[in-house]
Amino acid sequence: MSLHSLFDPVTIGSIALRNRMVMSPMTRSRASKNGVPSPLAIDYYRQRSHAGLIITEGTSPSPDGDGYPRVPGIYTQEQIKAWQKITAAVHENGGKIFLQIMHVGRVAHPLNKSANAQTVAPSAIKVEGEMYTDENGLQPMPTPDALTANEILKVIEEYKQATINAFVAEFDGVEFHAASGYLPMQFLSSNSNLRTDNYGGSVTNRIRFAVEALEAMISVKGSGVVGLRIWPGLTFNDMFDANPVETYTELLKAIDPMKLAYVHSSRSPDPSINVFKLVRENFQGISIVNGGFNFQTAQEILRSNQADLVAFATSYLANPDLIERFKRNAPLNEPDKNTFYTPGEKGYTDYPLLRE
Ligand SMILES: Cc1cc2nc3c(=O)[nH]c(=O)nc-3n(C[C@H](O)[C@H](O)[C@H](O)COP(=O)(O)O)c2cc1C
Numbered sequence: 001m002s003l004h005s006l007f008d009p010v011t012i013g014s015i016a017l018r019n020r021m022v023m024s025p026m027t028r029s030r031a032s033k034n035g036v037p038s039p040l041a042i043d044y045y046r047q048r049s050h051a052g053l054i055i056t057e058g059t060s061p062s063p064d065g066d067g068y069p070r071v072p073g074i075y076t077q078e079q080i081k082a083w084q085k086i087t088a089a090v091h092e093n094g095g096k097i098f099l100q101i102m103h104v105g106r107v108a109h110p111l112n113k114s115a116n117a118q119t120v121a122p123s124a125i126k127v128e129g130e131m132y133t134d135e136n137g138l139q140p141m142p143t144p145d146a147l148t149a150n151e152i153l154k155v156i157e158e159y160k161q162a163t164i165n166a167f168v169a170e171f172d173g174v175e176f177h178a179a180s181g182y183l184p185m186q187f188l189s190s191n192s193n194l195r196t197d198n199y200g201g202s203v204t205n206r207i208r209f210a211v212e213a214l215e216a217m218i219s220v221k222g223s224g225v226v227g228l229r230i231w232p233g234l235t236f237n238d239m240f241d242a243n244p245v246e247t248y249t250e251l252l253k254a255i256d257p258m259k260l261a262y263v264h265s266s267r268s269p270d271p272s273i274n275v276f277k278l279v280r281e282n283f284q285g286i287s288i289v290n291g292g293f294n295f296q297t298a299q300e301i302l303r304s305n306q307a308d309l310v311a312f313a314t315s316y317l318a319n320p321d322l323i324e325r326f327k328r329n330a331p332l333n334e335p336d337k338n339t340f341y342t343p344g345e346k347g348y349t350d351y352p353l354l355r356e
Pocket residue numbers: 024025026027028056057058100102177179180229266290291292293311312313314315340
């Protein structure tokens with residue numbers, strides 16, 4: 001029986017963290033048109049560097065992996081140099097920071113990516129929804145091109161190169177984003193993956209892309225600096241899996257021997273699926289949990305040993321000094337939804353600290 005608190009140190013993979021509070025990844029759409037993180041992002045992450053671990057906003061490994069406006073990348077020298085300033089600011093304050101690598105696959109609009117980039121997915125099935133573009137407002141998402149077997153290997157290589165680039169930018173580690181309906185989840189889910197080759201059909205085939213991408217990322221600097229994010233049962237971005245418990249049980253069993261730094265999971269919208277239990281039962285490493293936690297419920301889940309760390313998204317967005325507020329039992333600032341994805345410092349770097 002564990003009796004840990006959010007304020008206790010912990011080691012994940014090969015990295016010692018000073019507490020068990022994680023800043024959950026959040027797209028903030030403040031990068032340049034070319035996917036270069038803005039100078040404001042240095043302040044934004046520095047302000048939140050007292051978290052035991054920061055996981056950055058989803059960041060594209062390649063031009064094909066882009067899809068939303070103003071989302072950063074990690075595939076050009078300019079992007080890498082800009083990230084370097086962010087990791088330096090976090091490290092100066094004694095914090096640790098992982099880069100979340102996010103290839104959105106079919107959740108994309110061509111106006112949000114470079115002219116020669118492709119929009120790809122396991123199968124040529126489009127998302128029935130609209131995507132915001134700076135040029136033309138909301139636009140329907142186009143039908144993606146189904147990846148060929150050779151192209152799949154190329155995408156896996158992109159995850160490897162992005163991992164190499166992340167270490168050039170001096171990140172402490174990388175997180176493989178296999179949630180939220182993006183490319184890896186498009187492979188995992190039965191409704192978006194109708195392939196008949198080794199990457200589709202049976203569960204073993206549908207998890208293959210995630211397993212091979214993780215192997216490629218691990219080949220760069222070992223498994224202790226690579227984390228995995230999952231969200232079983234999520235229906236966002238037209239996801240539907242006929243049997244998420246089976247799919248994620250098999251995925252977790254397959255990756256367990258890899259000895260990843262952690263698995264980061266979120267509560268399923270389907271109340272019959274207990275994601276955190278599923279992770280504990282099938283994965284022996286560190287479990288980071290997320291989804292609607294406050295100080296009290298976070299402490300409870302750690303003390304009952306159902307998780308090792310807790311990730312907070314919206315409360316970190318609105319409270320740069322979240323740890324101090326938790327320690328003093330102080331009230332929290334409310335997040336302003338209107339400025340989640342708008343350019344500039346409003347709703348980004350201007351949330352007040354307790355002492356202000
Ligand atoms: C503005 C915003 C952007 C987000 N972007 C990402 C993202 O880039 N990658 C990701 O894995 N999750 C993303 N999420 C999901 C959060 O990490 C988290 O799972 C969710 O907000 C629930 O946590 P909470 O209840 O603590 O806010 C985002 C959430 C918000 C509110």
